[in-house]
Amino acid sequence: MAAVNVALAGRSYEVLVGSGLLGRVHCEAYSFLEPYGQRSIPVVADANAKRLLGEHLQASFRSAGLSIDWYEVPSGEASKSWAELEKLTDWLLDRGITRSDHVFALGGGVVGDLVGFACSILKRGCGFVQLPTTLLAQVDSSVGGKTAINASAGKNLIGAFHQPALVLADTACLASLPIREMRAGLAEVFKYGLLGDAEFFARVDADSNAILSHDNTVLESVITHCVGMKARIVAEDERETKDARALLNLGHTFGHALEAETGFSDTLLHGEAVALGMVLAARFSARRGLIAQSDAERVADALARAGLPTEIAALGLDCDGAALADHMRNDKKAEATTVPFILLRAIGEAYVARDVELADVGTFLDEQLRAH
Numbered sequence: 001m002a003a004v005n006v007a008l009a010g011r012s013y014e015v016l017v018g019s020g021l022l023g024r025v026h027c028e029a030y031s032f033l034e035p036y037g038q039r040s041i042p043v044v045a046d047a048n049a050k051r052l053l054g055e056h057l058q059a060s061f062r063s064a065g066l067s068i069d070w071y072e073v074p075s076g077e078a079s080k081s082w083a084e085l086e087k088l089t090d091w092l093l094d095r096g097i098t099r100s101d102h103v104f105a106l107g108g109g110v111v112g113d114l115v116g117f118a119c120s121i122l123k124r125g126c127g128f129v130q131l132p133t134t135l136l137a138q139v140d141s142s143v144g145g146k147t148a149i150n151a152s153a154g155k156n157l158i159g160a161f162h163q164p165a166l167v168l169a170d171t172a173c174l175a176s177l178p179i180r181e182m183r184a185g186l187a188e189v190f191k192y193g194l195l196g197d198a199e200f201f202a203r204v205d206a207d208s209n210a211i212l213s214h215d216n217t218v219l220e221s222v223i224t225h226c227v228g229m230k231a232r233i234v235a236e237d238e239r240e241t242k243d244a245r246a247l248l249n250l251g252h253t254f255g256h257a258l259e260a261e262t263g264f265s266d267t268l269l270h271g272e273a274v275a276l277g278m279v280l281a282a283r284f285s286a287r288r289g290l291i292a293q294s295d296a297e298r299v300a301d302a303l304a305r306a307g308l309p310t311e312i313a314a315l316g317l318d319c320d321g322a323a324l325a326d327h328m329r330n331d332k333k334a335e336a337t338t339v340p341f342i343l344l345r346a347i348g349e350a351y352v353a354r355d356v357e358l359a360d361v362g363t364f365l366d367e368q369l370r371a372h
């Protein structure tokens with residue numbers, strides 16, 4: 001097992017990564033369970049995660065004489081909504097949640113983002129513990145305190161920074177994760193290499209089959225590396241007020257526009273949109289002479305080898321580049337007159353560009369929509 005500390009003074013917490021952690025939640029999270037006394041523990045679970053892992057988690061709690069009060073969230077991006085937030089906060093209030101309580105979130109990024117946001121506003125803030133069960137959630141969404149639901153105007157537009165008290169990433173949970181979801185998580189893994197660690201990018205490319213086939217030694221080491229990178233960035237720039245944290249948005253300005261255009265649906269998973277977004281960011285960087293075209297294609301080839309989508313032309317979108325660029329005006333990084341883009345100076349060196357015209361982005365996207 002590995003432990004990474006997210007150093008945020010009074011809001012610091014541990015991220016534990018290892019196989020079998022879900023069976024030890026009653027030990028590892030004891031300090032957040034003990035205050036419940038005889039009350040049952042609120043666990044908000046993604047429907048699939050509950051079906052596949054609920055009994056295992058329950059056994060851990062039972063061995064410590066604790067019981068679970070389950071709340072099930074329908075699987076899928078559509079659950080990051082006002083409607084689900086309202087139902088969940090009503091449920092937590094009905095069962096008498098107090099400010100000093102900790103809610104447990106079992107599932108992927110959807111449940112983590114929803115529960116984290118609910119906990120940020122319940123009684124002006126209560127605690128929560130992340131039990132991430134997807135690769136994407138273990139390497140990215142469970143760490144760093146970005147919580148949100150989607151709005152009709154765009155992705156994650158209603159949210160708050162609210163750090164979890166503890167993250168327990170049990171790599172054994174990934175055994176039941178469908179291959180498409182493993183690949184989606186792998187996209188965010190590649191992101192860490194691309195934004196700041198060329199050696200790691202090459203390693204992930206070489207190890208992608210081992211990751212996708214659940215080699216636990218490789219998984220544990222890769223997840224710990226990503227969490228370590230994210231912990232350092234978040235400690236430096238918790239609220240994305242400097243450029244450091246914005247780098248974690250590599251591929252997301254393009255990716256979120258694609259998610260919006262496909263209706264935040266199963267047509268395009270978040271990780272798949274990020275994969276496409278990273279290829280677009282790399283090709284757009286090449287178009288501006290920042291990197292060689294061959295480097296941009298190296299990025300696309302690595303993602304394609306891992307089975308991720310890399311060509312927006314293949315999506316069959318019924319829109320043009322200008323319509324996609326239009327979604328980007330609502331990007332949370334947007335400033336009064338510019339939308340900052342995360343571009344590449346090299347594989348392993350991302351930066352925040354503030355001199356990008358959305359009209360250029362639209363023209364570039366028109367070319368990409370027609371390509372191949």
Ligand SMILES: NC(=O)c1ccc[n+]([C@@H]2O[C@H](COP(=O)([O-])OP(=O)(O)OC[C@H]3O[C@@H](n4cnc5c(N)ncnc54)[C@H](O)[C@@H]3O)[C@@H](O)[C@H]2O)c1
Nearest residue numbers: 048075108109110133134136137140141146173176177270
């Ligand atoms: N807060 C952040 O910093 C951050 C970072 C990255 C992504 N995100 C958000 O995370 C979300 C994507 O998260 P995700 O990829 O985990 O998707 P997800 O939560 O939808 O989970 C993916 C699928 O896997 C299923 N599932 C979960 N655990 C399983 C398991 N162990 N076995 C089998 N199936 C399982 C779920 O039911 C779902 O169908 C997006 O909304 C994205 O915006 C947030």
Ligand SMILES: O=C(O)C(=O)C[C@@H](O)[C@H](O)[C@H](O)COP(=O)(O)O
Nearest residue numbers: 140144146155156245248249252332
């Ligand atoms: O933690 C961050 O910071 C990230 O940007 C991580 C991203 O992978 C994640 O998808 C995040 O939710 C996107 O942030 P947003 O601010 O653009 O919604």
Ligand SMILES: [Zn+2]
Nearest residue numbers: 188252270274
């Ligand atoms: Zn993301």
